[in-house]
Amino acid sequence: MDKESTGALSKALLPLGKMFTKSRDWIIARSGLERFMEETEGKTVPKHALNPAYCLGGVTLVAFLILALTGFFLANYYEPSEGGAQRSIQIISTELPFGFYAKSIHSWAANVMVIAVLLHVLRVFITGSYKNPRELTWMGGVILLVFTFLFVLTGYVLPMDERSEFAITSMSGAFGWLRGIPHVGGVFNWASDTVGEALTGSYWMHVTVLPIAIILFLLVHFYLIRKHGISGPL
Amino acid sequence: MEEIGVVFLITGIILIAAALRRPEPFGFPSIFFVGVLEMIDLVSPLFGALVVFAVVILLLAMPFLDKSEEKHPRKRLIFFAIILALMAFWAAFTVMGFL
Numbered sequence: 001m002d003k004e005s006t007g008a009l010s011k012a013l014l015p016l017g018k019m020f021t022k023s024r025d026w027i028i029a030r031s032g033l034e035r036f037m038e039e040t041e042g043k044t045v046p047k048h049a050l051n052p053a054y055c056l057g058g059v060t061l062v063a064f065l066i067l068a069l070t071g072f073f074l075a076n077y078y079e080p081s082e083g084g085a086q087r088s089i090q091i092i093s094t095e096l097p098f099g100f101y102a103k104s105i106h107s108w109a110a111n112v113m114v115i116a117v118l119l120h121v122l123r124v125f126i127t128g129s130y131k132n133p134r135e136l137t138w139m140g141g142v143i144l145l146v147f148t149f150l151f152v153l154t155g156y157v158l159p160m161d162e163r164s165e166f167a168i169t170s171m172s173g174a175f176g177w178l179r180g181i182p183h184v185g186g187v188f189n190w191a192s193d194t195v196g197e198a199l200t201g202s203y204w205m206h207v208t209v210l211p212i213a214i215i216l217f218l219l220v221h222f223y224l225i226r227k228h229g230i231s232g233p234l
Numbered sequence: 235m236e237e238i239g240v241v242f243l244i245t246g247i248i249l250i251a252a253a254l255r256r257p258e259p260f261g262f263p264s265i266f267f268v269g270v271l272e273m274i275d276l277v278s279p280l281f282g283a284l285v286v287f288a289v290v291i292l293l294l295a296m297p298f299l300d301k302s303e304e305k306h307p308r309k310r311l312i313f314f315a316i317i318l319a320l321m322a323f324w325a326a327f328t329v330m331g332f333l
Contacts, residue, residue, distance in 0.1 A: 055241040128305030135297035142293045173279040
């Protein structure tokens with residue numbers, strides 16, 4: 001590209017750039033992001049935390065975001081009924097454009113998330129990062145780990161294949177007794193040994209209860225990490 | 235900052251590349267739960283649930299049990315041994331589940 005055409009392009013893009021800057025400033029001024037940006041300005045990641053082992057929490061978050069995006073896409077086409085579940089999965093896998101990719105990326109991201117979160121917990125434990133003042137960050141993280149496993153288990157039920165049978169047997173075997181608790185037993189319908197009930201309960205947990213719970217706990221987790229910073233080196 | 239970006243980029247590339255090759259990473263049965271199911275099969279469902287709850291409670295209580303200021307695992311041998319024992323326990327039941 002010669003000098004003249006570069007100059008012409010810059011001139012043409014100038015109003016766009018100005019519009020972007022104006023919009024950005026408008027959003028920052030009205031959302032209170034200004035204070036947040038001032039607070040974060042100049043904050044750097046400590047050298048010891050540039051080790052990939054310290055990035056596992058971030059990898060978990062990226063996997064969760066991928067799961068949220070693909071899950072949102074899949075939920076639009078999934079039918080949570082005994083007869084419809086397998087049929088809708090079949091349609092997603094074979095007829096829906098990009099459906100196969102969305103489904104397999106969802107499945108792979110779930111496995112990446114579990115492995116990354118387990119390694120993250122192990123790293124935090126080995127480096128003793130849960131010690132004073134980070135006890136609450138650790139406890140929130142353990143609860144997030146439990147939510148992750150519940151996410152995977154309830155997700156296994158949804159396709160209504162051999163994996164679902166395995167998940168229903170595991171969940172009803174280990175946690176079915178929770179359904180006997182007076183007044184709140186219905187919350188644990190995902191641990192039912194009846195296929196229909198387990199499917200409805202798991203779907204409800206997988207697309208509503210667990211996403212809300214995990215997002216709330218993640219926000220608290222991030223706030224605490226922000227507050228206390230990354231733990232020091234060994 | 236670049237290092238973190240690289241980790242995220244690698245995660246993304248792995249996910250997409252993997253998704254293009256096969257729909258499921260580990261096949262069936264699930265490697266994450268086969269150990270718990272084996273424990274339920276061998277002992278009892280209630281025992282399986284109690285072990286899961288006990289592990290969660292132990293992990294939640296860890297900062298209050300391991301109160302020393304030492305961070306290096308060599309100086310926290312008891313707690314390090316507890317985690318290693320838990321992992322060995324889980325691995326053993328998982329292997330038994332696949333046999």
